[in-house]
Amino acid sequence: MNTPPDNLPDWAAWLAQDADGAxxxxxxxxxxxxxxxxxxxxxxxxxxxxxxxxxxxxASLVRLPAAG
Structure with a gap:
């Protein structure tokens, strides 16, 4: 399973994984x-x-919750 990474920058609003796993x-x-x-x-x-x-x-693209 590909678990999304932790510790993303504060400005990050979207997270996605490419086919190569990045x-x-x-x-x-x-x-x-x-x-x-x-x-x-x-x-x-x-x-x-x-x-x-x-x-x-x-199917990996997700909108991250707003910080704060």
Missing amino acids: WWCYEAEPNQHDTGWYENEVGRLAKAGQGAPNPGWR
């Missing part, structure tokens, strides 16, 4: 491409961790 956090909702997610030219992004390859990566 977890990424995004400030703005990312776009989908052939094997993962990419930033939409607004907001920040950061690699959040590495898990096992995920054939169900398309």
Whole structure:
């Protein structure tokens, strides 16, 4: 199982995993491409961790609860 990473940046609003298992956090909702997610030219992004390859990566995008 690919467990989402902990300790995400305060600005992270979205979390998603690519097909290769890489977890990424995004400030703005990312776009989908052939094997993962990419930033939409607004907001920040950061690699959040590495898990096992995920054939169900398309279902991994989640909106994180607002901080505070």
